[in-house]
Amino acid sequence: MSAFDKDVGLADFEQEVMQASFRQPVVVDFWAPWCGPCKTLKPILEKLAAEYGGKFVLAKVNADENQELSAQFGVRGIPAVKAVVNGKLVDEFSGALPESAVREWLDRLVPSPAEELRRQAQVKRGAGDDAGALQLLAQASQLDPNNEWVRVDAAEIMFAKGELEEARRLLASIRDDDVAKDARTMQLLAQIKVAEMSAGGENESTLAAAVEADANNLDARLKLANLMIASGRYEEGMDQLLEIVRRDRGFQDDIGRKTLLEVFSLLGGQGELVSRYRRLLASALN
Numbered sequence: 001m002s003a004f005d006k007d008v009g010l011a012d013f014e015q016e017v018m019q020a021s022f023r024q025p026v027v028v029d030f031w032a033p034w035c036g037p038c039k040t041l042k043p044i045l046e047k048l049a050a051e052y053g054g055k056f057v058l059a060k061v062n063a064d065e066n067q068e069l070s071a072q073f074g075v076r077g078i079p080a081v082k083a084v085v086n087g088k089l090v091d092e093f094s095g096a097l098p099e100s101a102v103r104e105w106l107d108r109l110v111p112s113p114a115e116e117l118r119r120q121a122q123v124k125r126g127a128g129d130d131a132g133a134l135q136l137l138a139q140a141s142q143l144d145p146n147n148e149w150v151r152v153d154a155a156e157i158m159f160a161k162g163e164l165e166e167a168r169r170l171l172a173s174i175r176d177d178d179v180a181k182d183a184r185t186m187q188l189l190a191q192i193k194v195a196e197m198s199a200g201g202e203n204e205s206t207l208a209a210a211v212e213a214d215a216n217n218l219d220a221r222l223k224l225a226n227l228m229i230a231s232g233r234y235e236e237g238m239d240q241l242l243e244i245v246r247r248d249r250g251f252q253d254d255i256g257r258k259t260l261l262e263v264f265s266l267l268g269g270q271g272e273l274v275s276r277y278r279r280l281l282a283s284a285l286n
Contacts, residue, residue: 004049005058010066017059021084025056025109030063030070030080037096038079044099045081048106055110083109114144118153130157148179152188159192168192186266190230197223204228211240218244218251222259229263238263238277245284257281 008016008028017026029045031038042060049058063070063078073082073089083091091109111119117140124133137154140147155170171189174180197203204227210220221240228237241263244256260281264274 004052004054004056005046005060008059008061010069013059013061013066013069016057017084018087020057020059021088022086024054025090026059026084027056027106027109028059028061028073028082028084030061030073030075030078030082032062032064032078034064035078041079041081041096041102044102048099048102052106052110056106085109112144112147114140114147114150117143118147118150121153125157130161133157148174148176152179152182152185156188159188159195162195164192164195181262181265183266183268186262187230190226190266193226194230197227215243216247218248218256222252222255225259229266234263234267234273235277242277242280242284245281249285257285 006016017028020026027045027049029038029042031042045058045060049056061069063075063080070080073080077094079096080094081092082089091105093105097105107115117136121133121136121140124130124136134154134157137150137157140150141154144150151170151174155167158164158167158170167188171180171185171192174185179185202223204224207220207224207227210217211224214220221244225237225240225244228234228240238260241256241260244251245254245260249257260277264278267274
């Protein structure tokens with residue numbers, strides 16, 4: 001047992017958990033001596049409480065001896081882990097998770113130093129201090145080079161400043177699929193494409209006229225699709241992409257199909273609209 005974990009019962013729960021949660025997050029572990037999975041999870045929580053050095057407090061509650069607390073927190077099986085912040089239950093999990101999963105859960109609860117800098121950067125940007133926000137994001141990136149959301153934040157700022165090449169470079173450096181395929185990232189990339197086309201003198205009317213004049217002008221059709229998608233006109237944009245697939249699968253290394261898949265991800269990968277266009281894509285491929 002370290003200074004950052006303690007046994008808690010009904011008598012001191014209010015002070016050690018509810019009141020303490022206004023100073024730092026409190027992680028409550030409901031366990032019992034007879035529970036096998038509890039014997040696996042409890043040492044992991046104790047180890048991480050010591051490792052995190054006070055960023056959270058671990059409160060261990062014997063569920064058998066504190067059935068009133070168990071009922072109050074809706075414990076139906078153990079181990080059950082609850083996170084309390086500012087007097088409120090904010091997150092929970094049940095069962096014996098591996099250490100990596102527990103650590104990931106804690107990191108969402110207890111922001112890392114890099115995440116703290118990201119939050120400060122958001123405040124700076126909200127106040128109009130883009131330079132200060134970028135400086136904080138640079139520090140966050142040095143602390144945690146694997147936090148690729150830092151790059152997305154920086155890319156948004158660079159895009160707003162009109163520095164399209166740098167914004168694109170930042171997004172191109174992202175390797176985590178979850179970040180790269182997130183709707184926020186993909187929408188930003190689409191906006192960059194539109195801005196680049198606008199800078200090159202291309203707009204929707206000229207591109208639509210080019211497609212009208214030559215239905216096989218797939219370059220113009222692709223650019224038109226990107227403009228439509230970036231403006232939220234997904235169906236119109238996907239119609240253009242389907243036409244590219246139908247006319248030439250080999251165009252720019254099958255970019256019509258690949259861009260459609262990106263749009264499906266942008267739209268969350270499910271829903272009636274995505275399902276309908278998945279069927280249309282499958283039909284176009286056959």
